[in-house]
Amino acid sequence: MSVAAHARWRRRALLAPAGLLLAAAFVGPLLLVASFSVLEPGLYGGVEWHWYPYNFGRVLGAPLGDVEEFDAAYATTLARSVKLALLVTLVSVAVCYPAAWWVSRLPPRRRALALFVVTLPFFANLIVRVYAWMLILRPTGVLNLVLAALGAGDAATDLMYTEAAVVIGLVYVLLPFMFLPLYASIEKLDPALLAASRDLGATPAQTFVRVALPLTLPGIVGGAAIVFIPALGNFVVPSLLGGSKVMLAGNLIEQQFLAARNWPFGAALAMLLLAFVLVVMLAAAWRRGTRGAVA
Amino acid sequence: MAASVLLSITGATRRFRTPEGGSVHALDAVDLDVRGNEFLTLLGPSGCGKTTLLKAIAGFEDLDAGDIRLDGASLRDVPAHRRPFNTVFQSYALFPHLSVADNVGYGLDVARVPRAERDRRVAEALARVGLEAMGRRAPRQLSGGQQQRVALARALVNRPRLLLLDEPLSALDRHLRQAMQGELKALQHDVGITFLVVTHDQEEALAMSDRIAVMHAGRVRQLGTPAEIYDTPVDRFVAGFVGASNLVRGTWRSTAHGGGCVTTPAGIDIHAEGVASIANGATVDALLRPEQLSPIADGAGAAGPTLAATVASTVFVGPDVHLHAHLADGTPLQALLRHARGQALPFAVGARVVLAYRPAAVHVIAAQAT
Ligand SMILES: Nc1ncnc2c1ncn2[C@@H]1O[C@H](COP(=O)(O)OP(=O)(O)O)[C@@H](O)[C@H]1O
Ligand SMILES: [Mg+2]
Numbered sequence: 001m002s003v004a005a006h007a008r009w010r011r012r013a014l015l016a017p018a019g020l021l022l023a024a025a026f027v028g029p030l031l032l033v034a035s036f037s038v039l040e041p042g043l044y045g046g047v048e049w050h051w052y053p054y055n056f057g058r059v060l061g062a063p064l065g066d067v068e069e070f071d072a073a074y075a076t077t078l079a080r081s082v083k084l085a086l087l088v089t090l091v092s093v094a095v096c097y098p099a100a101w102w103v104s105r106l107p108p109r110r111r112a113l114a115l116f117v118v119t120l121p122f123f124a125n126l127i128v129r130v131y132a133w134m135l136i137l138r139p140t141g142v143l144n145l146v147l148a149a150l151g152a153g154d155a156a157t158d159l160m161y162t163e164a165a166v167v168i169g170l171v172y173v174l175l176p177f178m179f180l181p182l183y184a185s186i187e188k189l190d191p192a193l194l195a196a197s198r199d200l201g202a203t204p205a206q207t208f209v210r211v212a213l214p215l216t217l218p219g220i221v222g223g224a225a226i227v228f229i230p231a232l233g234n235f236v237v238p239s240l241l242g243g244s245k246v247m248l249a250g251n252l253i254e255q256q257f258l259a260a261r262n263w264p265f266g267a268a269l270a271m272l273l274l275a276f277v278l279v280v281m282l283a284a285a286w287r288r289g290t291r292g293a294v295a
Numbered sequence: 296m297a298a299s300v301l302l303s304i305t306g307a308t309r310r311f312r313t314p315e316g317g318s319v320h321a322l323d324a325v326d327l328d329v330r331g332n333e334f335l336t337l338l339g340p341s342g343c344g345k346t347t348l349l350k351a352i353a354g355f356e357d358l359d360a361g362d363i364r365l366d367g368a369s370l371r372d373v374p375a376h377r378r379p380f381n382t383v384f385q386s387y388a389l390f391p392h393l394s395v396a397d398n399v400g401y402g403l404d405v406a407r408v409p410r411a412e413r414d415r416r417v418a419e420a421l422a423r424v425g426l427e428a429m430g431r432r433a434p435r436q437l438s439g440g441q442q443q444r445v446a447l448a449r450a451l452v453n454r455p456r457l458l459l460l461d462e463p464l465s466a467l468d469r470h471l472r473q474a475m476q477g478e479l480k481a482l483q484h485d486v487g488i489t490f491l492v493v494t495h496d497q498e499e500a501l502a503m504s505d506r507i508a509v510m511h512a513g514r515v516r517q518l519g520t521p522a523e524i525y526d527t528p529v530d531r532f533v534a535g536f537v538g539a540s541n542l543v544r545g546t547w548r549s550t551a552h553g554g555g556c557v558t559t560p561a562g563i564d565i566h567a568e569g570v571a572s573i574a575n576g577a578t579v580d581a582l583l584r585p586e587q588l589s590p591i592a593d594g595a596g597a598a599g600p601t602l603a604a605t606v607a608s609t610v611f612v613g614p615d616v617h618l619h620a621h622l623a624d625g626t627p628l629q630a631l632l633r634h635a636r637g638q639a640l641p642f643a644v645g646a647r648v649v650l651a652y653r654p655a656a657v658h659v660i661a662a663q664a665t
Contacts, residue, residue: 195355196388198375200402200453210405214392 036267045261055268074252078272081249084163085231088170089224092178095171096223100183118179126173130240133169134160137241161243169237174230178223185219186212221284229277249273301489302329302352302457306361309347309513321347323513324361329457329491330506334483337493338500339510340536345493348510349459352491354378365456381450383460387442389434395445396421396430402453420452423482440471451486458483460492464499476502497537501525509533525584527658534582534660541583541628547573547659557581557659561624566600567657578662587656588630590618590648592641597651604628604650606642616640620648 040052054069059078061070103114121129136142137159144156159165189212197207235250242248249269256266309322321344329335337345350356352363354375363370370378381402389398396417397404403413421427424444434442443463450458463479464472480503483490494500500507501521508518509532517529528534534542543565549555557565557579565581573579591597604620607627616632630650632640642648 190386190388192384192386192388193390195375196382196384196390197401197405198355199353199380199382199384200405200449201376202401202405203376206405210401211390211392 033267033270036264037271038268039264041262041264045263047264052264055265056272058265059269059272074269077247077252078249078269078276080163080247081232081273082276084167084170084248085228087167088174088231089178089228091167091171092175092227093182093220093224096175096178096182097186097220100179100186104183104187104189115183118176118183121173121176126236127240130169130173130237133165133172133241137165137168160241161245163242163246165241166238166246166248169241170231170234173234173237174227177226177230181222181226182216182219185216185222189215221288225281225284228280232273232277299331300328301331301365303364303367304328304348304352304361305364307348307351307358307363308360309344309351309356310359320344320513322351322358322361325510325513325515327508327515327518329489332487332489334480334490334492334503334505336500336504336507337491337510338497338507338537339495341495343510344513345495345510346461349382349461349491349493352457353380353382353459379456381453381455381458383443383446383450383458383463385461385463385465387434387446387466389442389445389449391434393434394430395426395432395434395437398434398445399430399449399452401449406453416452420448423451423485424448439466440475443467443475447482451482451488455488457489457491460490462493462495464494465496472499473502479503501537507537509536511536528582528660530660530663531580534580534658539585539629541585541588542660543581543583543622543626543628544662545579545581547575547577547579549573549575554654555659557657559622559624559626561622563602563622563624563626564600565602565657566654567659568654570659573659573661580660580662582658582660583628583652583656585617585629585631588628588650588652590620590630590632590642591651592646592648597649599651599653602628602650602652604648606644606646606648608644609640609642611640618642618648620650 036047037055038051038053040048040050041055042048058069058071059074061072061075103111103118106114134141139156139158139160141160143159144153147153147155159168193211193215194207197211198204202210233250233253235248235254238246238248238251239254242251253266253269253273256262256269260266304325304327307322307325307327308320310318311321313319323344325344325348327348337348339345347356351358352370354370354373358371365379390401393401399420400413400417403416408416417430418427421430424447426441426444426448429437429441429445434445437445443466447463460479464475467475476499479490479492492500492503501524504521506518506520507524508515509524509528510516511532517524517533519527524533524537528537531542534540543557543559543563545557545559545563545565547555547557547570549570553570554566554568555570557567559565565583567581588602589597591601602622604622607619607621609619610617611634614634616634618630618632619627620630621627628650
C-alpha cells in the first residue's frame with residue numbers, strides 16, 4: 001500500500017466513530033421527522049402512512065392549499081420565537097463582549113480562574129437554575145425585595161410569565177456559549193494592532209470599529225450561531241418562565257408531539273424551523289465566503 | 296550650525312513593579328534632545344529602557360516624572376492618537392484584515408483625507424518602498440522584508456514630525472539587515488523626517504546614525520556622533536558595549552600638554568596623548584581598540600611605544616584575523632590583523648608578540664567611583 005493510500009485509510013478510520021454516531025443519532029431521526037411531516041396524522045396519535053402535504057398549510061396558509069385549517073397564530077408564534085431569539089443573541093453579545101475583553105487582559109492565572117467561573121453553571125442542573133430565576137422574578141421574589149430595600153418599592157414589577165422573563169432566562173442559560181467563542185477570538189487579538197491603530201491617529205472608538213470588531217467578527221458570528229439556534233428551539237425556559245402566556249416555537253412543537261399527539265404537524269413545524277435556521281446559516285457562510293476572497 | 300530641537304525630553308522617569316515586589320527603573324531621569332531632520336539611534340542592551348522611552352514618546356506609556364516637549368509644548372496631556380508621530384512596530388503590527396494599500400491608507404482614512412489625495416499618497420508611499428505592485432495583496436502574502444516596508448510606508452504616508460522605529464531590523468536575516476541599514480538611512484535623507492531608531496546592535500547603530508544615545512539601566516550614558524561614541528566613550532560601559540575593546544586599568548600620570556601614561560599595578564606603561572582634565576594619580580582605564588594595535592613578530596622596526604605579550608589564540612574570520620594575547624601580568628588583549636592571501640600567519644600560539652600603538656590612538660577614561 002502506498003503512503004498516500006495508507007494516509008487515506010487512516011483518515012477514514014479516524015472519522016468512522018463520529019460518522020457512525022452522526023448517521024445513527026442525527027441523520028436517521030432527521031429523515032424520520034422529515035417523512036412524518038408529509039404524512040397524515042393518525043386519529044389517536046401516530047401516523048397514517050400516506051402522502052399528506054397539508055401540515056405545512058396550517059402554518060403557511062393558502063399557497064399550500066389547506067385554507068380550512070390555516071391559523072395565523074402558528075406563524076405569529078414562530079415569528080415571536082425568531083424575535084426573542086434575536087434579542088437573546090444581541091443581549092448576550094452586549095453582555096459577553098466587554099466581559100470577554102476584560103478577562104482576556106487578565107494575567108494568565110486569574111484568566112484561568114475567570115474562565116472556570118464562566119463554565120461553573122454547567123455544574124448545576126438546568127431546571128434547578130431556571131427555577132432559581134422564578135424565585136428572583138416572581139412578585140414576592142428577590143428582585144422586588146431588593147428594589148424595596150433600596151427604597152424603590154414603587155418600581156416593583158411582576159416579571160413572571162412575560163417575554164422579558166423568557167429573554168432573561170435564555171440569556172442566562174446560553175451566556176457561556178456566547179462567552180467562550182468571543183473570548184477565543186478576543187484573546188487572539190494582538191494588542192500591538194490596537195496600538196498601531198492609535199499610533200496612526202485613530203481614536204479608541206475608531207480603533208474598536210476598524211480593527212477590534214472586524215478581527216473578532218468570527219467569534220461574534222460563532223457565538224451568535226450557537227446562541228441563536230438553541231434560543232429558537234428551547235422549550236424548558238419559555239415553559240417555566242413564560243408559562244402559557246409566552247408560547248414559543250419549542251413549546252408549540254413539544255405540545256404537538258406530547259399533548260396534541262399530532263406528530264406530523266409537530267414534525268412540519270420542526271422542519272420549518274430547521275429550514276429557517278439553514279437559510280440564515282448558509283447566508284452567513286456565503287457572506288463570509290465572498291468577503292474572505294478579498295483578503 | 297546649531298540644529299533646531301524638535302523633541303526635548305527632560306528628567307523622564309518610569310518605574311515598574313517587578314513580580315518579586317521590588318521596582319525597576321525602566322527610565323531614570325533621562326534627558327535627551329532630538330533634533331529636526333536627524334537620524335538618532337537609541338542603543339543599549341536588552342532591558343535598558345529603550346522601548347519604554349519610545350512608548351513614552353508615542354504616548355503609550357506615562358512618565359512618573361519628567362516631561363516630553365514637542366516644539367516647546369508639553370505632550371503630557373496629548374493622547375497617542377493626537378501626537379504627530381508614527382511608529383514602525385517591532386512586529387510590524389500590520390492589520391491582517393486589510394490589504395497592503397488599505398494598511399498604508401489607514402492613517403489617511405481615519406484623518407478623512409479625500410479619496411483622490413488618499414489614493415495618490417498611498418501609491419506614492421508604496422512606490423517609495425518599492426512595493427507599488429503589491430497594494431492588493433494581504434500582508435500575510437508578503438515576505439518579512441516586504442512587510443517591514445509596508446510598515447514603513449504606513450507610517451511615512453502620514454508625514455509625521457518624528458518616525459519611531461523599535462528594533463526595525465531585528466527580525467530580518469543578516470544580508471537583508473545590512474541592505475536595509477543603508478536603505479533606512481537613504482530614506483531618512485530623502486523624506487527629511489526625523490528618525491528615532493531603537494536597536495541593541497552596535498554595528499547597526501554605527502552604520503546608520505547621525506547621532507547615537509547609548510543607554511544603560513534606564514539612563515542615557517552618552518550622546519554623540521558614531522565616531523565620538525566609538526573613539527571617545529565616556530565610561531567603561533560605553534567602551535565595552537560599542538565595538539570590541541581592550542580596557543586596561545591603571546593609574547594616570549600626566550606629563551606635558553595632555554600627554555601621560557597609564558601604569559598598571561604590574562608596572563606596565565601605556566602612553567597616551569590628547570588627554571584632558573584627568574587628575575594626576577587618578578584610577579583610569581586605557582582603551583585600546585584592537586585595530587589600533589599592530590602585532591609585530593620580533594619587535595623590530597616599531598617606531599612608537601609597544602607592549603610585550605604572548606599569543607593565546609588566533610581566529611580567522613575572513614578579511615581579518617583576531618589575535619588574542621595577554622600581557623606579562625595576564626591582562627588579555629585583542630589585536631586585529633589584515634588577512635593577506637597566500638601568507639602564513641606568523642604568530643604561533645605561545646609565541647611572543649610585540650604590539651605597537653600610537654599614543655594618540657589611546658583613549659583614557661576616568662574610572663567612576665561606582
Ligand atoms: N509593562 C511593564 N511592566 C513591568 N516591567 C516592565 C514593563 N515594561 C518594561 N518593563 C521593564 O522595564 C525595563 C526596560 O524595559 P524596555 O524598555 O522594554 O527595555 P528595552 O526595550 O531596552 O529592552 C525592563 O527591566 C523591563 O522588564
Ligand atoms: Mg525593546
